[in-house]
Amino acid sequence: MENGTPAGTLRLIHIADLHFGAQADGALVALREALRALGPSLVVATGDLTQRGLPEQLRAARDFLDSIQAPWLAMPGNHDLPVMPWRRLIDPLRDYRRYLSAHTEPRLDGDLLRLAVLDSTDPTAWRAGRLEEAQVRAAADYLSAAAPGQIRIVATHHPFDELNEERRDGMRGAQKALEILCAEGQVDLLLCGHLHQTRIGILRNEGLRCVVGCVASTPTSPRKEAAGEAFVCVDLGEDAITLSPWRLTPDTERFRRVKARHFCRQRDNHWREIEPDLDDEDEA
Numbered sequence: 001m002e003n004g005t006p007a008g009t010l011r012l013i014h015i016a017d018l019h020f021g022a023q024a025d026g027a028l029v030a031l032r033e034a035l036r037a038l039g040p041s042l043v044v045a046t047g048d049l050t051q052r053g054l055p056e057q058l059r060a061a062r063d064f065l066d067s068i069q070a071p072w073l074a075m076p077g078n079h080d081l082p083v084m085p086w087r088r089l090i091d092p093l094r095d096y097r098r099y100l101s102a103h104t105e106p107r108l109d110g111d112l113l114r115l116a117v118l119d120s121t122d123p124t125a126w127r128a129g130r131l132e133e134a135q136v137r138a139a140a141d142y143l144s145a146a147a148p149g150q151i152r153i154v155a156t157h158h159p160f161d162e163l164n165e166e167r168r169d170g171m172r173g174a175q176k177a178l179e180i181l182c183a184e185g186q187v188d189l190l191l192c193g194h195l196h197q198t199r200i201g202i203l204r205n206e207g208l209r210c211v212v213g214c215v216a217s218t219p220t221s222p223r224k225e226a227a228g229e230a231f232v233c234v235d236l237g238e239d240a241i242t243l244s245p246w247r248l249t250p251d252t253e254r255f256r257r258v259k260a261r262h263f264c265r266q267r268d269n270h271w272r273e274i275e276p277d278l279d280d281e282d283e284a
Helices: 027-038 055-067 085-090 094-099 133-144 174-183
Strands: 010-015 042-046 072-075 107-109 113-117 151-155 189-192 199-203 211-215 230-236 240-249 254-257 261-265 271-273
Touching (some): 010 027, 027 240, 027 254, 055 072, 055 094, 113 133, 133 151, 133 174, 199 271, 230 254
Parallel strands (some): 010 042, 042 072, 151 189, 189 211
Antiparallel strands (some): 107 113, 199 211, 230 240, 240 254, 240 261
């Protein structure tokens, strides 16, 4: 398909959980073709780029991102940390910085967006994440300097769910982080991964602004949601966000757009979802 980006918008692609080292047959080729066809201005990969954080897996993930032919930024996930306990505690992101990206919390300032990445990995936990107040406030300060018309985005690997009772899932400091990002950073859009499920909607929290949340599924791992491998296409306008999941269909082995969801900014700076898109599915 042609790029098809509406005038006055910026297109980014949100991918997560590529899991190099444990991928479904054919999914990687189909993903590369789809991303090139959609012509994004930016690709955001929200963690778990590898299965075990091995150097060869990190190099393969870097080679793939470079092959998309679009600017990209990434962040580590819990699977990108080394398995050996002593390495996780001494320098858990050494290989990530060496083979994939020197920056684990990159920042980006563009015409229609201002984006802050937060590294949510916790070397002391296998699956759960954490955010420290100091790193969240630094991101909020960066977002607060956004120009009028910019969409303020935060990207993490873990969704903003507090730790569960077993302390195996969720993210320590999630609620406090959300309060800071909403009140001080005036965040508009949260991008996350980790769950291998697509979740899109308005995040409503007591006393906080309503902001848009997008959890991307995995486009390549066999541990996918029942509907299939998926990524999310994000089109940003001055006061509008459109999120379109794309899923790999087994019958065609190509990614197909499922249904776009549209969100707009209100006068009180809250976000709300507007009339759903009923267009036919598109194929990349």
